[in-house]
Amino acid sequence: MNTARLLFIFSLFFQSTVATAADMPTYKLLMKDGRIHPETLEVPAMTRFRLEVKNEGPGAAEFESLELKKELVLAPGVTRNLVFFPMKPGTYKFFDDFHPETGQGKIVAK
Amino acid sequence: MGNAFFVVWRESLEAFLIAGILYAWLQANDATGKGKRALFIGLGAGVGLALLLGWALLTVQDELTGEALETFQTATLFIAAGLITQMVLWMRKHGRQMKARLHADLAAARERSGYFGVAVVAALAVAREGAETVIFLYGMAQEGDLSALLLGSLAGFAGAGATAWLAAKSLARLNIALLLRLSSILLLILASALLIAAIDRLIGAGTLPPLLDPVWDTSMLIDDTTKAGKLLADFSGYRARPALSSLLVWAAYWGVVLFAWRRTGRG
Numbered sequence: 001m002n003t004a005r006l007l008f009i010f011s012l013f014f015q016s017t018v019a020t021a022a023d024m025p026t027y028k029l030l031m032k033d034g035r036i037h038p039e040t041l042e043v044p045a046m047t048r049f050r051l052e053v054k055n056e057g058p059g060a061a062e063f064e065s066l067e068l069k070k071e072l073v074l075a076p077g078v079t080r081n082l083v084f085f086p087m088k089p090g091t092y093k094f095f096d097d098f099h100p101e102t103g104q105g106k107i108v109a110k
Numbered sequence: 111m112g113n114a115f116f117v118v119w120r121e122s123l124e125a126f127l128i129a130g131i132l133y134a135w136l137q138a139n140d141a142t143g144k145g146k147r148a149l150f151i152g153l154g155a156g157v158g159l160a161l162l163l164g165w166a167l168l169t170v171q172d173e174l175t176g177e178a179l180e181t182f183q184t185a186t187l188f189i190a191a192g193l194i195t196q197m198v199l200w201m202r203k204h205g206r207q208m209k210a211r212l213h214a215d216l217a218a219a220r221e222r223s224g225y226f227g228v229a230v231v232a233a234l235a236v237a238r239e240g241a242e243t244v245i246f247l248y249g250m251a252q253e254g255d256l257s258a259l260l261l262g263s264l265a266g267f268a269g270a271g272a273t274a275w276l277a278a279k280s281l282a283r284l285n286i287a288l289l290l291r292l293s294s295i296l297l298l299i300l301a302s303a304l305l306i307a308a309i310d311r312l313i314g315a316g317t318l319p320p321l322l323d324p325v326w327d328t329s330m331l332i333d334d335t336t337k338a339g340k341l342l343a344d345f346s347g348y349r350a351r352p353a354l355s356s357l358l359v360w361a362a363y364w365g366v367v368l369f370a371w372r373r374t375g376r377g
Binding site for chain 2: 057058059060061062066067068069070071073075076078080081083085093095097098099100101
């Protein structure tokens with residue numbers, strides 16, 4: 001009973017959003033061979049922006065950041081967009097969850 | 111090889127743990143074997159689902175299908191969290207009924223829905239993380255080093271299986287009351303972690319406002335970006351920099367669970 005109620009409450013929160021990406025600055029990130037290029041990405045603080053993540057392979061990659069609350073699995077050769085909401089100035093870490101040894105990067109919001 | 115081992119171990123551990131805990135519990139509480147059959151059917155279905163979802167995620171190239179799949183993944187997180195919670199409460203009730211020796215027909219009807227729940231929970235547990243494992247292994251195969259891949263992933267599966275077996279074995283050695291209590295708590299913590307992951311996805315997608323982000327920063331104590339910290343985050347819902355809405359949901363979840371826990375205890 002309680003679970004059903006719980007699920008219902010969460011279903012209220014739950015709507016799919018399609019990001020409209022035409023009107024915001026776009027940055028590019030390349031994931032290749034377990035590495036991230038560039039490893040430090042500078043973006044303006046308090047501004048919505050789009051990050052175009054491309055995985056050139058050869059393996060799969062997973063862009064992940066607990067701080068930024070993003071998780072995106074990319075098969076080799078796939079390009080996907082992530083929309084970031086205005087961030088406070090600071091440094092935010094992200095990593096390639098499939099290559100945690102080599103794939104570390106950070107976004108610096110200024 | 112080392113990387114394949116770690117990723118496969120981590121991705122499959124959750125499914126193995128859920129299966130192991132359920133198995134230990136059914137072993138102690140269900141003499142008919144129906145529950146265990148439901149568990150294995152669920153695990154099998156989960157493998158099929160994982161392959162399907164992995165294939166879908168691999169072939170996605172366009173943004174719109176990607177969004178749809180992401181929505182689907184977030185939904186499975188919510189469903190898994192809800193079902194595990196419901197199942198734990200069912201297990202608690204069920205355990206009490208067995209002790210009280212209620213009428214067999216009533217027990218049978220409740221049993222059937224409970225076993226269905228067991229199967230669905232097992233299937234979802236395997237499908238969720240399994241899909242990512244499928245993509246990871248596919249990617250490794252593209253990288254070309256097949257023998258290292260095979261060795262690493264087999265070792266990873268075996269490692270996760272052994273970890274879960276160890277957990278189930280040590281649970282089974284406890285007396286039934288303690289087994290029920292401990293496995294319930296483990297499953298509820300896991301469910302709350304899934305819920306927090308789902309909330310994070312909603313915040314990340316802009317669907318849910320974070321309200322205040324972060325509320326505090328404990329990354330000096332336990333950093334969730336390290337390997338071990340990430341494991342803790344995945345299995346307990348720990349966040350070094352939690353958003354206020356995550357905290358609220360987390361508190362609401364445990365509030366509802368504790369309330370229901372007391373009520374099933376009384377009933």
